[in-house]
Amino acid sequence: MTIPAGAETKPTELIKVISEMKDEQTWGELRIGPFCIPFGKMSWPPKDELITQGDLFEVFDREMKAAGFGPRDKGLFDTPADMATEFAIGARVTSAEGRICGWPNANGPPLWKGSALLNVEWQVYSRVQRRTVATVATKAGFDVAQFAVHGERKALIAAFGENAKALAATPAFREVFIAGPSDTQADQDRTTAKSPILLTGLGKGRPPPVAEEVGSVVVVHASGGMGSAFLISSDGYLLTNAHVVGTDAKVRLHWSDGFESEGEVVRVQKARDVALVRASPHGRTPLVLRTAPSTPGESVFAIGAPLEEALQGTVTKGIVSANRILDGFSFIQSDVAVTHGNSGGPLLDEKGQVIGITDWGYRPDDVPENINFFIPIGDALDFLNLKPAP
Structure with missing residues (x-):
């Protein structure tokens, strides 16, 4: 979905990702071998490779930029306070489904492929209004079709990215983060404080x-x-x-x-x-x-x-x-x-x-x-x- 001509977008900032999935909760099916024969169940969280907040922040920023949004650019002299955006975004992974297939690799780490599907609840918090101004639920997944090292990790991270892409397309998100030409000009006029008011x-x-x-x-x-x-x-x-x-x-x-x-x-x-x-x-x-x-x-x-x-x-x-x-x-x-x-x-x-x-x-x-x-x-x-x- 394209950004309207002449409109400006506000910078996004993902600050927190949490999961409602409980430790040892079954979230998917594990298969093994070149023919992906059923082998067992997968427990949360993934054990082979931890997925860090940084991984999720990175894929979120990438999808937001691709959709026409994105985080504020960091200038040479910006301080952490200067870089704080007007809106902060949090994500809660409410459920996960997956089907992952592993294949032992004699020359290195095991290879994996498969799919992951995530349900994510997004909350947009206004630092100005000190309240949550939008709550959006998305459901999206990703399929890794070829065996690869850490393919299961790639499927989960990419599924989170697909949810970020879905978020950027929702009307509730776009209403907050897109300003029309007239709104943008009016906001600039009202916030320009170069000349004093006596x-x-x-x-x-x-x-x-x-x-x-x-x-x-x-x-x-x-x-x-x-x-x-x-x-x-x-x-x-x-x-x-x-x-x-x-x-x-x-x-x-x-x-x-x-x-x-x-x-x-x-x-x-x-x-x-x-x-x-x-x-x-x-x-x-x-x-x-x-x-x-x-x-x-x-x-x-x-x-x-x-x-x-x-x-x-x-x-x-x-x-x-x-x-x-x-x-x-x-x-x-x-x-x-x-x-x-x-x-x-x-x-x-x-x-x-x-x-x-x-x-x-x-x-x-x-x-x-x-x-x-x-x-x-x-x-x-x-x-x-x-x-x-x-």
């Missing part, structure tokens, strides 16, 4: 009590869901997460007094997961910003709309647990309670100054552990290239 009253003023600051925090409704945002300038600019606005050019804003307005997505920086939205502030007061580093142990407050709009203006309290570097980016770690819907909302210090933006939480099995992460406000300003107006 904001009136950015970070200035005397912060009111935390209870009064809920009036400057809004609920954001976008096509991908709901989140929060907060006013940072008197001319109507608000900060939120890139994963909250998604690819929308316009979003709907619900203010704490029930007023609704439209917001224009002005600038997005996906890697740092921050976005700038502009709307009419209707006289509301922007929040005061603090770019000085946070201190572990200091009290903090989060404002947002956990789970649903009806809970807009919820204030929770905690402490700064630590300052972390994760995937090459700085984060404030806190035990302050936040959940879905808080994303994009402000993290305030005890004086009511914004020190961070709610981003994501550590939730194994989707159970909150009071380990939540916030983007330092200074990073948001730097990555979006926001400056105070003179």
Whole structure:
């Protein structure tokens, strides 16, 4: 299936392959001799030659490139953090079937031929949205028709490659990894941050009590869901997460007094997961910003709309647990309670100054552990290239 003319593809990155097959589980039929006489059963995993993750990554990359996709090219000065793609792919081998024939070789290792068929579940994870955005099941196999050294290993690896090829042809995968010409241009326009945006009253003023600051925090409704945002300038600019606005050019804003307005997505920086939205502030007061580093142990407050709009203006309290570097980016770690819907909302210090933006939480099995992460406000300003107006 060809890539549409003028479209661009996003780089792929396979980061994990696991198997649901149990040790010693029968997965195929073993035969022997030039006439492939039935000899016994094959147990998982293959014993003669281990198949490494590297082998599977290599065949995955080869098939993706052949389909018009592929991993990001590694530049001379790229760091591991720079090379991280927007999407990570994981593969789970759910079942395997095979019929392998072996023939002793007097001059070296035994020769093998045969077929392997794999069922693979693929999951595509968005590092920006911090969630799985696509799950695809494929079933494909490969037949090694001629006796060869490690022919059984070749059959399994090639079967995995055929599943990668099938993945690249699915609509769910292509929807994520192919951007149309107009989408690509719009994304470039929104993420270009070479020229600064000058904001009136950015970070200035005397912060009111935390209870009064809920009036400057809004609920954001976008096509991908709901989140929060907060006013940072008197001319109507608000900060939120890139994963909250998604690819929308316009979003709907619900203010704490029930007023609704439209917001224009002005600038997005996906890697740092921050976005700038502009709307009419209707006289509301922007929040005061603090770019000085946070201190572990200091009290903090989060404002947002956990789970649903009806809970807009919820204030929770905690402490700064630590300052972390994760995937090459700085984060404030806190035990302050936040959940879905808080994303994009402000993290305030005890004086009511914004020190961070709610981003994501550590939730194994989707159970909150009071380990939540916030983007330092200074990073948001730097990555979006926001400056105070003179």
